[in-house]
Amino acid sequence: MPTEKNASTDMSYLDFQAYVDITKHIGGFAATDELLSLCHVAEAREVLYVGCGIGVGATYITRKYGCRVVGVDISEKMIAWARQRAREDKVENKTEFRVADVLDLPFEADRFDAVIIESVLAFVDDKPWALRECVRVTRPGGYVGLNESYWLTEPSPEIVAQVRVSVGSAIPTAVTWQALWEESGLHDRVVKLYQVDSRVEVRDRMRWVGWKWALRGFGRLFRLYITQPAARQLLREMFATPSLDTLRLMGYGLFVGRK
Numbered sequence: 001m002p003t004e005k006n007a008s009t010d011m012s013y014l015d016f017q018a019y020v021d022i023t024k025h026i027g028g029f030a031a032t033d034e035l036l037s038l039c040h041v042a043e044a045r046e047v048l049y050v051g052c053g054i055g056v057g058a059t060y061i062t063r064k065y066g067c068r069v070v071g072v073d074i075s076e077k078m079i080a081w082a083r084q085r086a087r088e089d090k091v092e093n094k095t096e097f098r099v100a101d102v103l104d105l106p107f108e109a110d111r112f113d114a115v116i117i118e119s120v121l122a123f124v125d126d127k128p129w130a131l132r133e134c135v136r137v138t139r140p141g142g143y144v145g146l147n148e149s150y151w152l153t154e155p156s157p158e159i160v161a162q163v164r165v166s167v168g169s170a171i172p173t174a175v176t177w178q179a180l181w182e183e184s185g186l187h188d189r190v191v192k193l194y195q196v197d198s199r200v201e202v203r204d205r206m207r208w209v210g211w212k213w214a215l216r217g218f219g220r221l222f223r224l225y226i227t228q229p230a231a232r233q234l235l236r237e238m239f240a241t242p243s244l245d246t247l248r249l250m251g252y253g254l255f256v257g258r259k
């Protein structure tokens, strides 16, 4: 996994998400819908969804627009969940899920009509390289769209440290993402910055994962909590700072550009 293992628990935030089958997705459906619209996904034949996690975004795109979607993720466990979701959603024939690193995408250049990346690059150290890979596999005239979180205002060092410990990566500021975007080489760049609404986050997290899947996830979370001291420790560290307070300091940005 790309994120640091939590030193005291030996379980990373993403390991934990992969086990319980619930991932972080900032901005809810409103963010994804706006991103897909800015990327003209309605006109796409084939979309790459990078860091697909448990497969919610990838299967959503196929169901909504009918295009073919390829999802990649560095975690085998996430890909297994994504394949299961595609089977249960009956979109197996329109989706393909593969284990791959955004830093080395196993596709020829100029292939996809749109490449969508949501809540992934925050976990990747070499963000410019990751973005170059996404641009490489986009066809000329196609779109690259990013949805990532950022700090609205400089948080206290305690909050930065706590997020780094629990999430296993630092959250950049909007200035960092904007600089990355300006150097992407993409045209017609659009940047939209929003404040995170904690009510939307809580409500939409369940909608995003799906109630049936969320209930199974909570069952796994309960089992993990009972049986794994490492998971108990990680959960304690994740909630050391009330997460709703942390969410109030966060925004999310939609970054779109045309190749």
Ligand SMILES: C[S@@+](CC[C@H](N)C(=O)[O-])C[C@H]1O[C@@H](n2cnc3c(N)ncnc32)[C@H](O)[C@@H]1O
Binding pocket: 002, 014, 023, 024, 025, 026, 050, 051, 052, 053, 054, 056, 057, 072, 073, 074, 075, 078, 100, 101, 102, 103, 117, 118, 119, 120, 123, 124
């Ligand atoms: C917070 S989850 C977001 C999942 C999904 N995009 C969503 O919004 O629901 C981040 C995902 O990025 C994946 N990831 C992290 N680093 C990656 C890398 N270098 N290449 C591909 N996927 C990566 C993780 O395994 C995880 O599934």
